[in-house]
Amino acid sequence: MTEVDEELPKNLEEDDAYHGLLPREDVAELLANTGDYMLRLSQPKPTDPREIIVSVRVAPGSDALAIRHIVIKRKKVEDAVHWYALEDFSFPSFEDLITYYVSTRQPINPQAKKVQDEAEFAHAKEKIKEMMHEARLMRHYDHVNVVRMYGVAVDCEPLMIVIELVRGGSILSDLRSRKGTIPCEEKVERMTLGTARGLAYLHSRGCIHRDIAARNVLYTLTKIAKISDFGLSREGCIYKMKASKKVPIKWTAPETMATFTYTLKSDVFAFSILVWEVFSDGDEPYGDASSxxxxxxxxxxxxxxxxxxxxxxxxxxxxxCWEHDPNKRWSMDDRAGGNVRRAKTPKSHLRPQSKPMQSKRSTEGRFDSAYSKDYVKQESNILLPPEYELDYYRKQKVVFI
Structure with a gap:
């Protein structure tokens, strides 16, 4: 008997328990009760065949041993392919294997094997992990100035994060395409203050964004700033980075350059670089200076x-916001955002303001409590996927979070 590298079962994707390339880090939240299971794929190395993994909740709680991940293997028996989880107990088809263990509740307890060093894992697998990390962060956030995430499609490659439909480009692209024509009032109220509100909200939720820049803030056709790109973001109030990682130096705070440590105050420093970008119409910070x-x-x-x-x-x-000592630097509450709100624009750009009113959306953070009427009206024009698109994503086994 020899192991074989056959194609996966053709009807695997039709199984309700199939969750494609979902990483093991996201399994526990989807398996609520003891006995719940799912089928997913794994590929430790680029040269390895993709393996079917049965992930089963064997105990309540968040302990690492509460979820078992069993690799389903294949072998040839008299010119026929058999499937097995335990070496001496194989089945003529994958469906027979699953049916047997589900109906008999027979435990699958193969001997655990040592996992290879993460450094040997494929680049593609690392990208999947990074993508799922970003999705895990974004699923908690619901604010008009932060891009909304709806779910992740993991059944096949390429993996996709399903996010709010934002028609428009980034603040940076808008600044450069409309260079010299953007009213100062718009720069203050829409671009700068909108970003400040979004960042204040993230900080109130304990999120260090780590990549605040005009290129990473989307700007809708209705002039609403939306913070995006959470690939570098971390939960907590402090994060120590490995020295070998690349960072956008021109948006990096001096203490981070020296100690590779990120805090909420390092986001504040980067926010001030974004403010400089806004009022310079998208010029490159520090000009032609190298990193x-x-x-x-x-x-x-x-x-x-x-x-x-x-x-x-x-x-x-x-x-x-550029104070060298982060303890003296303003924070993203009434100090920084309030100063933006009070910024005076040239008279040629002024227009009567509507009476402020309370926002109907989340009021976490300090800056979303007093939108003008036109801002709240535009807020209601956020472009959500129509129902047929949501149905489409459900059919594609999107994990709605």
Missing amino acids: AETRRKVSAGYRMPPPPGCPDGVPELMKR
């Missing part, structure tokens, strides 16, 4: 001068 030169200058205390024509209040905001 090494930028690191040296910022660590020595250099800060960029405010772009010409900044409204009153914005230069002070930049100065306070």
